[in-house]
Amino acid sequence: MSESVSISRRDVLRITAGVGLGAAFGLGVSREAFWRAGLHRVSETRVQMGTLVNITVVHPDNAGAHEMIDSAFLEMERLEAVLSRYRPDSAVGRLNSAGLLEHAPSPLIEVIELALKVSRRSSGAFDVTVAPLVELYGSTFDRQGRPPTDREIDETLNYVGHDGLVVTGSTVTLADRRMAISLDGVAKG
Known part of the structure; x- marks a missing residue:
């Protein structure tokens, strides 16, 4: 059974205003x-x-x-x-595979340092080490047609946490080999 989602009147007004402004300025x-x-x-x-x-x-x-x-x-x-985390030959792909990347390219260091800064300022609400959780959701929906169980989520959360992502000079390290990063939330913007 699906859960209903309630949207407040204020949210509807914000959405409507955004669409209206987009139409007026972007498409007009x-x-x-x-x-x-x-x-x-x-x-x-x-x-x-x-x-x-x-x-x-x-x-x-x-x-x-x-x-x-x-x-x-x-x-x-x-x-x-x-x-890209989608390309195994990318710097992120190699980091996610090995848990360690020496001589990381400067664009990667810059983006990770920015992401860690945002993670600290948001008390972890933004966290690029969320990749294992993203993969869990994708795999359970794709392979089994269901969301992950609470137990699967709890187990996976053991490998999520920005404190486990460390930059030292040009070396990037993940605290556990089961950790991985996704820069989708920061690099695409």
Whole structure:
């Protein structure tokens, strides 16, 4: 049986206001208005970092807009090669596999240090070591068509906790080989 979710009137108003503002400012400018201003609006969507990424550029030159989009996607590919948990050959993939990464690339160190700072400030509410829990939910739903049990969650939580992620110079260490990180909540933004 499904659980009902209640949404307050205030939440409905916030959502409605957000959609209305998005429509007014984001969707309200027509291609004709850009054309009259001598601008080209170019959009492209690609699969990147395990999700769909859409980039829109407004530029006086159509070719220039396409170049900017290609450049942005190339930079994302470069960072994905370091930060993706979906790629076993990425720095994050190697860290998650071995529990230790020496000579970690500086973008990884920067993102992990930022994530640890947010984790400390949020008293652990934000935690990049949540990957084992994300994997648990994914595997039980995919393989067994059910959410994980309380026992499975409790067992998995033994391997989640930002205190078990340590950066020393260019070395990143996980306190337990069963720990893993996911930078989805910080690197994609």
